[in-house]
Amino acid sequence: MQVNNVSMNLSAVSSKQYPGEGFPEIALLGRSNVGKSSLINTLINRKSFARTSSTPGKTQTLNFYNIEDQLYLVDVPGYGFAKVSKKQREEFGTMIEEYLTTRDVLRGVVILVDGRHAPSEDDISMYQFVSYYNIPTLVVATKMDKVKVNQWNKTVSQVKKTIGLNQTDSLQLFSSETKYGKDEVWEWIENHMA
Numbered sequence: 354m355q356v357n358n359v360s361m362n363l364s365a366v367s368s369k370q371y372p373g374e375g376f377p378e379i380a381l382l383g384r385s386n387v388g389k390s391s392l393i394n395t396l397i398n399r400k401s402f403a404r405t406s407s408t409p410g411k412t413q414t415l416n417f418y419n420i421e422d423q424l425y426l427v428d429v430p431g432y433g434f435a436k437v438s439k440k441q442r443e444e445f446g447t448m449i450e451e452y453l454t455t456r457d458v459l460r461g462v463v464i465l466v467d468g469r470h471a472p473s474e475d476d477i478s479m480y481q482f483v484s485y486y487n488i489p490t491l492v493v494a495t496k497m498d499k500v501k502v503n504q505w506n507k508t509v510s511q512v513k514k515t516i517g518l519n520q521t522d523s524l525q526l527f528s529s530e531t532k533y534g535k536d537e538v539w540e541w542i543e544n545h546m547a
């Protein structure tokens with residue numbers, strides 16, 4: 354998609370606050386620090402539009418980015434919060450679950466995993482959760498500029514196997530440093546907007 358106009362329309366913690374235009378939505382999920390803000394900024398050709406989830410004091414909300422009045426990319430706060438209380442973690446969990454299980458304009462999710470390591474327990478749980486709800490999923494392995502190209506096939510098989518990727522879902526290698534995989538991620542998103 355040719356992206357010129359992006360606005361962060363709103364942040365939401367509950368369904369009453371979700372946008373009402375009816376545009377299709379693609380949600381982005383991943384552990385803190387996996388490279389989610391960097392991926393969003395790459396997709397929308399900005400340097401620092403999406404703020405990193407590790408920004409101190411940043412509120413944990415669902416952030417809806419309006420893309421060209423055609424689509425919302427929904428930045429879901431990183432899961433696996435080491436530094437927050439159990440209660441806070443449960444509240445985030447409820448917010449994320451409510452969104453993923455009740456949002457009728459949600460067309461798919463992108464789950465980010467760190468391409469340098471095997472998917473974590475959190476990654477696997479998140480994938481199992483969205484699979485259970487039959488939400489079409491693209492798994493994106495980030496930071497591939499840090500992995501030698503002759504190891505990429507191994508990354509692909511390791512991620513697919515560890516996460517238990519269904520045949521209907523896809524995996525894309527990605528780097529926000531080199532922009533590798535950007536067009537393919539957009540292609541997947543556009544194919545799931547209808």
Ligand code: GDP
Nearest residue numbers: 385386387388389390391405406496528529530
């Ligand atoms: P978030 O917490 O998931 O939003 O992660 P960020 O996008 O803020 O990235 C976390 C850290 O990883 C930052 O230091 C980024 O510069 C770095 N990072 C993100 N994507 C890549 C990538 O594709 N390659 C490399 N080498 N570093 C990356």
